[in-house]
Amino acid sequence: MTSPLVSIICLCYNHAAFLHEALDSVLAQTYPHLEVLVVDDLSTDNSVEIIEKYVRRHPQIRFLKHKRNLGNCASFNEALQLSQGDFIIDFATDDVLHPERVARQVAAFQQLPASYGVVYTDAELIDEQGASLGFFYTRSAEGSLTPLPAQGEVFSEVLGRYFICPPTMMMRRQVLEELHGYDPSLAYEDFDFWVRSSRYWQYHFLDRPLCQRRMHPRSLSRQVYQKGDKQLASTVKVIQKAQKLVRTPREKEALQARIRYEARHAYLTANYSEATQLLRLLEEEQGMTLTYRFLQVLTQKKVPLQFIRRWYHRWKYGHTAA
Template sequence: MPTAELPLVTIIALCYNHARFLPQALDSILSQSYPHLEVLLVDDASTDESAVILQQYAAAHPTWRLLLLAENVGNCRAFNQAFRQSAGEFVIDFATDDVLLPHRVEHQVAAFRQAGPQCGMVYSDAELINEQGQLVRRHFRRTAQGLEPRPASGWVFADVLARYFISTPTMTMRRATLEQLGGYDETLAYEDFDFWVRASRHWQFYFQDEVTTQKRLHPQSMSRKGYRPHDPYLNSTIKVCRKALAMCRDEAERAALAVRVRWELRQAVRWRNHPEARELYRLLQKLGHLQPLDKLLGLWVRMR
């Protein structure tokens, strides 16, 4: 198929202090087998040499656009600024400490064709790599019972409420889905759980059983900051759970959300995030799914 007839895919490359990883990340865009790409480079006011590296790549590839933000606005706002300037039918939110494997875009566009027009997002397996680029493990573990965590395709609203199974860096989103949602919620500290909840209410998701992406594990990555004392993302999680409660249509979905809220409550108690634990307990009360241990935890945090 001629390039002009292929769907345009936008890659929004978001950078904050990724200088040591940037060349590998940006070279992985250049290595894509899919020819019809729109690339936006966004620096969220990095304090290292990231902006210099991004300027060098933008100068070498004039079709790439560069947004150097004057102040740090966070991932959600930075992404939305670029998204509003983009045109791709499909969109990748690409953190520039990660790596795209060469057939990532080509294979995920094909997956959208296979999944059909109701599919709002395609995701896949990932390799988790360390700071030196060495393989640690895959996101999905291969067991005698199948993949763990168990992936889901189709209408997955209850699945995304109850459990974590999607590798965020592997997602490619349909533009129409993001537009329907109004982009990311800029009041939140992180984007993926909120996107999964709001998008899966109206769109199907599709799991592609192959490795398309390498996700970098390092101390500054977002995934290393959660579930710790003073968790910077916990208040955003509570906001999303409240949204989800308003979206639940039946008791099965409320039960699925209760599984999530119960897990978050126990982590909040474990790490002594007491105000947030009290909020989560009240939310679990509203759901009507209190278990004996939940009541004990609720009593304990009310005394803190």
């Protein structure tokens, strides 16, 4: 069986503190047929200096240095167009790859039908200093996982809940080409990619922690559901796309559940404009209940009940929500 080329697209923005560990993990892959592209999106720290040192030592690395900040989605698309791999990894350079990451995911793809477009895995979560924070999936004594991974046809699942750790994905190139890459008008890519790709492609879960995901205050994931969160506007756009893709009653229910979830969080973080839009979408989907009618009134009057979310997080997680 031939070994396909894998392109690792490394996206950097002010990751100087993590770059050495990230790029070393890419270069330490046991899989031999790799193409490495690094994009610096106009970092203001010394990321470029670090990357240039790596390029001098490892001339096989292709370096794209931006003169203006384009954002993650456009940066990824630029590198995707220049890449040639049959499979693609979108790698943020504050994360770390397990040495067997590429080899195991390629092996999984080679055992799957051609209808599978994504293989994703578990991940270890680490802090800024690299200390372990546990794993993305919580495991019971019996071995069951929370959140429960989904496989095969996962469209309704990605609409209704969050169960994929984004940096663990390996994507078939054909999927990205059919989608014309990421949507550069969005502030983030994962939910949009899941919705658009899972409508036509199947997903496979490989139960191994094959990367470390860095959790720190500057990461995009830590900026979600805060007052002024620009990613919520992108979520509204993705839900509007999903409306056009829904086919079954189960998918419609999953979409309603997603809209309710996003509307609650938008309201409870004082993002009233996005909450208003989301509740309007819920009306379009005939998913309004008395509770959400009441939430609509609270949103219109901008009644500040953010303390409820802070109280809930303190009760459930032992800390205060941002």
